[in-house]
């Protein structure tokens with residue numbers, strides 16, 4: 001007889017580490033975990049809660065922002081402690097869950113003197129103490145190094161015990177909280193890894209209830225920096241759970257009744273849109289078919305499979321990406337829309353590490369003749385802009401009925417997926433463009449303030465690029481590529497190849513190739529009006545952030561502000577100086593993820609050093625969060641000096657928090673056990689700063705093939721279909737980029753909306769890049785950049801102006817200083833702003 005696996009229910013308090021805990025549970029215990037939110041209205045009545053709980057062997061009450069005394073912060077968790085005797089269920093509380101347990105049974109919860117977020121401490125536990133027979137869940141556990149994420153702590157009267165009596169009393173319940181049996185402490189003298197100036201000498205970090213089956217941990221067992229011993233504690237806990245259930249004859253219901261708790265792995269975007277299909281098919285508005293074909297109104301592109309054509313040729317060393325872009329324009333004339341994703345650090349050995357030294361640059365051709373999708377958060381509408389003579393045709397659809405923007409994009413790309421293109425080229429054709437920070441806010445359910453009355457500008461703008469040039473800087477070749485319907489003649493590509501040949505001939509004749517038509521004087525800013533963030537205001541915003549951290553509402557907040565530069569337009573010919581600005585910036589700040597994007601009314605000029613997310617056709621995903629910045633100066637001018645400076649708790653904690661957050665985002669798609677951190681806190685050199693980075697990788701599960709299906713139950717098949725993910729799932733699940741928000745993501749974004757006054761970050765803090773028909777994608781975080789809108793000065797007459805927006809900021813933690821943060825923001829700002837001064 002098949003013995004059913006035990007089940008665990010995870011109660012999620014909107015934390016950004018929840019999926020990591022679920023992964024730890026599932027990989028350690030071989031018990032599937034389901035999850036509900038603390039405020040799920042389905043469980044308003046105790047009866048409904050009980051109906052769900054009876055299916056599980058145990059409950060885990062998770063961590064989260066806020067205070068355990070606040071109903072809205074803990075919700076269902078609080079009700080778990082007071083279940084009647086016949087309904088009681090074994091529990092593990094983690095962090096907020098720990099604090100809630102302590103508060104329920106006589107402990108106080110107060111603020112720590114110094115919040116501890118992303119700080120690793122050695123803890124002293126009852127299992128290390130030979131004189132104590134009941135080691136409980138710490139039995140057989142060695143030395144524990146544990147990551148803390150806490151502003152608050154449980155007070156069971158520990159500080160009133162005189163030092164000389166401490167060792168004798170530390171494992172005994174106090175009079176005020178007789179039900180709470182201490183199991184572990186973080187003590188100041190044990191904090192060998194923690195030199196953050198801890199004032200809190202005795203912090204209770206693990207307890208069990210004296211009579212009920214409740215255990216809890218204040219530290220984070222799932223953090224990447226908590227050591228391996230942690231899994232032993234989880235195993236021990238589950239043994240206790242099973243022992244208790246057996247002893248009390250508590251047998252979880254195994255009936256076929258559907259469970260309400262969800263799998264932590266998200267339903268895939270493809271599945272979501274397929275679920276909607278039967279409901280929507282036949283509707284004239286259905287957007288995945290001809291309605292939004294890639295070729296415009298007349299084409300029959302849905303019936304015609306796309307074919308990839310490529311011509312590869314040598315690229316003379318003297319020809320740069322800028323030359324290629326300008327050479328293309330010799331053939332076509334300067335067009336408004338442009339997309340260039342450049343590894344502008346390709347030739348600078350010191351900038352970035354080998355994996356981002358910049359092998360490829362990608363240039364879109366004929367963007368203006370391509371279909372473009374714009375999506376706006378306020379309206380939920382997508383508009384398809386079809387190329388055409390004169391004005392473009394625009395079709396608009398409200399995407400709410402189709403499950404929103406992400407299922408639409410996933411489905412659109414999947415329908416055009418091809419295999420077998422040039423494997424040396426990272427991009428064969430597909431979407432290129434940008435998204436804003438605000439689309440990320442929409443995705444995580446945070447209301448955007450101050451938006452309603454502003455102009456409707458896109459939050460996502462993607463061109464469907466079918467002709468492109470990929471520059472391979474390592475092999476010194478270029479790939480001139482075209483995606484075309486099977487029956488199309490290839491004249492466009494051929495013409496381009498001829499043209500590229502000309503480029504070579506010209507180069508051979510004249511080794512210093514300068515296409516005369518585009519040779520402009522170097523960018524000169526001319527007079528401009530610069531509005532900078534007010535220094536004192538910025539510092540006071542840092543303090544506001546720290547107050548939110550002290551109260552337990554956030555662990556880290558990435559505060560930002562915007563500078564504007566307004567100046568006369570002074571570009572000759574195109575009436576646009578943005579390309580000259582880009583050319584100057586790429587030299588001034590070479591970066592692995594530089595980009596120049598003109599789409600619709602937006603222009604983005606970026607020298608981003610930070611990869612947001614890359615994925616390949618096998619479903620391998622990589623995020624590369626950056627946290628920890630030092631300015632290059634005379635005293636700090638080597639990698640070694642910068643590494644030493646960043647090797648301190650403040651910087652490491654900043655980085656660690658985002659690594660754990662990104663792991664959570666990835667786990668939500670890739671599933672338990674499928675996320676790794678191959679590089680943790682490595683310092684890299686850039687032109688004007690040193691940056692600490694980490695690499696987090698995940699593997700999307702492959703789709704099940706028909707041979708395996710034969711051996712699967714219906715439930716397993718359904719589930720496999722439900723999680724048939726692609727890179728876009730990870731993309732959507734990870735916005736806004738964790739390095740630009742702080743943790744936990746949702747609460748931190750809400751707080752930042754308040755502190756930043758609802759000011760739109762727009763393209764800054766968004767992402768730019770591509771996702772292609774070959775199933776690959778690569779996106780950067782839009783920082784160290786500037787953007788502007790063509791329509792911002794539409795009403796100006798006479799002297800036309802333009803306004804560049806430059807965002808900059810940095811992560812604020814409990815260990816930040818207002819002046820230090822303001823200076824860090826200015827350092828980042830100066831790299832771009834310097835162009836105008």
Ligand SMILES: C=C(O[C@@H]1C=C(C(=O)O)C=C[C@H]1O)C(=O)O
Nearest residue numbers: 626628629739783808809810811
């Ligand atoms: C906020 C910015 O950068 C972000 C913040 C960093 C930090 O706090 O150290 C580092 C890289 C970026 O993720 C910016 O450049 O404006």
Ligand SMILES: NC(=O)CC[C@H](N)C(=O)O
Nearest residue numbers: 063064095096151152552
């Ligand atoms: N990680 C957590 O659960 C944090 C709990 C609580 N908000 C605190 O800051 O102490």
